[in-house]
Amino acid sequence: MKYRILGKTGEKVSVLGFGCMRLPTFNGEDGQIDIEQSVEMVRHAIDNGVNYLDTAFFYHSGNSEKFVAKVIKDGYREKAFIATKLPLGNVNCEEDVEKLFNEQLDKLETDYVDFYLLHAVNNDSWENRVLKFNIIPKIEKLKAQGKIRHFGFSFHDDLEVFKKVIDSYDGFEFCQIQLNYIDTDYQAGTEGLEYAASKGLGVIIMEPLLGGKLASPAQSVCDALDKSKTPVEWAFDFLWNKKEISMLLSGMGSMQMLTDNLGYADKAEVGMLTENETEMFINAKKAFDKLTLIPCTGCEYCMPCPEGVLIPKVFSAYNTITSGGRRFVKEIFPDIEENTLLCKKCGKCEKACPQHIGIIDMLRQVRNKF
Numbered sequence: 001m002k003y004r005i006l007g008k009t010g011e012k013v014s015v016l017g018f019g020c021m022r023l024p025t026f027n028g029e030d031g032q033i034d035i036e037q038s039v040e041m042v043r044h045a046i047d048n049g050v051n052y053l054d055t056a057f058f059y060h061s062g063n064s065e066k067f068v069a070k071v072i073k074d075g076y077r078e079k080a081f082i083a084t085k086l087p088l089g090n091v092n093c094e095e096d097v098e099k100l101f102n103e104q105l106d107k108l109e110t111d112y113v114d115f116y117l118l119h120a121v122n123n124d125s126w127e128n129r130v131l132k133f134n135i136i137p138k139i140e141k142l143k144a145q146g147k148i149r150h151f152g153f154s155f156h157d158d159l160e161v162f163k164k165v166i167d168s169y170d171g172f173e174f175c176q177i178q179l180n181y182i183d184t185d186y187q188a189g190t191e192g193l194e195y196a197a198s199k200g201l202g203v204i205i206m207e208p209l210l211g212g213k214l215a216s217p218a219q220s221v222c223d224a225l226d227k228s229k230t231p232v233e234w235a236f237d238f239l240w241n242k243k244e245i246s247m248l249l250s251g252m253g254s255m256q257m258l259t260d261n262l263g264y265a266d267k268a269e270v271g272m273l274t275e276n277e278t279e280m281f282i283n284a285k286k287a288f289d290k291l292t293l294i295p296c297t298g299c300e301y302c303m304p305c306p307e308g309v310l311i312p313k314v315f316s317a318y319n320t321i322t323s324g325g326r327r328f329v330k331e332i333f334p335d336i337e338e339n340t341l342l343c344k345k346c347g348k349c350e351k352a353c354p355q356h357i358g359i360i361d362m363l364r365q366v367r368n369k370f
């Protein structure tokens with residue numbers, strides 16, 4: 001495993017972090033984590049040098065933190081950093097910060113977290129939660145008590161808001177942004193990455209595979225990539241090549257994915273790509289952009305829908321068909337039309353979507369297409 005320093009935190013983190021939001025689950029709508037298989041996988045990652053576990057209040061319907069508590073027993077607490085996040089949407093008064101944090105400590109069965117992030121900061125949550133409810137001084141207090149070691153934020157909004165957040169408070173030590181060879185100008189993007197690093201923040205990357213879309217992309221995208229590496233390895237190397245990036249998070253859902261990713265991480269180097277290879281990603285992005293896919297990453301922040309619309313599944317089916325993966329939608333989602341018709345347009349999902357997808361209208365468009 002390769003390690004890099006995470007900005008102002010000064011911590012040496014593995015270039016590959018384990019995202020605990022897409023763990024193996026049992027079949028069924030409740031998506032219950034397959035604890036035995038998942039614990040084995042995450043511990044295997046730690047045994048092979050991964051030293052950062054990323055979880056959050058909401059992941060796996062609130063069960064991810066409890067899962068991490070199981071992983072870190074038997075001496076594993078000392079071998080890996082734990083990162084979790086404050087669910088800003090649940091903060092409705094100043095007292096909620098400590099209340100939620102203590103609940104998270106209880107679920108994690110630990111006395112402290114190594115990395116604590118404001119979850120999914122955007123302009124609205126920054127103004128109407130973080131500033132309005134004095135969240136930062138509350139976190140500083142928890143940090144002074146030794147319950148939080150490092151403080152940062154994860155981000156989903158545009159570049160202007162990203163710079164505003166960084167410039168508003170110099171106590172942030174690191175941030176987590178969405179980046180991959182498609183999203184170079186989306187949200188914080190490459191310019192945001194360079195800005196954060198120039199201010200001394202460590203940068204962690206999420207969605208390196210764009211919700212899995214870059215793992216087995218459409219033929220036109222594959223054709224643009226050199227055949228000497230898999231699409232996943234290319235997507236990761238695009239990021240590891242950059243000196244401003246300390247780590248990328250991968251939500252690994254199987255032992256095979258983990259084994260592959262560990263192999264890729266072993267070769268990660270700053271400046272590892274040639275000029276030709278850097279050019280190659282521009283062509284792959286051009287091919288991808290022509291596909292006009294719905295920018296859903298499958299994060300499930302919009303779920304559950306009170307009416308039972310399976311939003312990420314609908315969008316995933318649309319994207320699979322549109323990118324030429326399968327010819328018939330009935331093979332992957334036979335009830336897609338009926339399911340989209342359940343939508344009562346309450347708008348709950350749109351408020352939660354970090355990709356700012358106009359979900360209601362998009363469901364209508366998907367229904368029309370099929």
Ligand code: SF4
Nearest residue numbers: 305343344346347349
């Ligand atoms: S707008 Fe439609 S899809 Fe979204 S939460 Fe409401 S009912 Fe569900």
Ligand code: SF4
Nearest residue numbers: 296297299300302353
């Ligand atoms: S629609 Fe938005 S919130 Fe829902 S899974 Fe997709 S990206 Fe996530």
